[in-house]
Amino acid sequence: MKIFFIIFFNLFISLNSGIKNKEIDIPISTIKVDCEIKNVILKTELVEKNRKFLFWPLSHKKVISINRVIDSNGDILFERKSITICSMDACEDRTFQGIKIVDNEIWLFNYNKILNPSGNIKRYNFCKEYLGTKSWEDGDFFKR
Amino acid sequence: MEEFSSSIIQGDFKKIIYYLTSSQLLTNEELEIYIKLARDKGIAITEVLILSHYPTAIDLYTLLQKEQLIVEILSQFSQDLYASNWQNNIEYEIWKWANNLSKPPDYFAEEKVVSDSRIILEIGNLIQLWATWDTTNEKPIPIPLDAWIKKVN
Structure with missing residues (x-):
């Protein structure tokens, strides 16, 4: 009985020896307080391509929108390309590019009908350092 | 005041x-x-x-301030129209709208956009400068009006 108890006790200790307290990794902030880059510019290129079915021109067209955030050194910080098929009135929606420069931050708007239906905004400083995510609130992209 | x-x-x-x-x-x-x-x-x-x-x-205004002004005007007008600091070829578009060489797209309020473009052109004439995109340095730069007219024509 004693031998059985000792074996069981040793086995219990040896099993528990692998268990460690779960450590939570706290990310060390690498965000610089002062970003030397003071100005960035959002440059947009639109490429429109008319569509055809064999020889007949169709009413809708393919619009490729390329948005680039460029810093004062001429380096491209972010580039986003989106392709839309639009026709008639649908082409009017050009007042929102999905990227916005607000004060000293770059906001990247994310939305996906299935994966991310509520939408969020990723915030970066002018040195391309991630600052955090905020929820997409009404009027965010209307404000200058 | x-x-x-x-x-x-x-x-x-x-x-x-x-x-x-x-x-x-x-x-x-x-x-x-x-x-x-x-x-x-x-x-x-x-x-x-x-x-x-x-x-x-x-x-x-000093020359530097004039240069900054014309770049800033075109950039802010681009922001108002396209929500982008510099829409590709915005300088050509404004120039054409102001000089009646073309009309703005249907989705803009034509009268407002044309009158604003003319005001910008007036300022350009006043300071004898225009702005354009510098593809080598990837930023908008001022350009003397004479050089711009040669470039357009």
């Missing part, structure tokens, strides 16, 4: 136009203060409004 100053700080364009048209003529000293205020506020349209009513105020 404190109300005029506050309308510049608030960016209230209707009030700015009202004070510019209804008040007595501003002295050079007053103009200098208001232009500095508008420049510090960072809204180029306010400067454009003051300059369009007082073209002589351009003497208060």
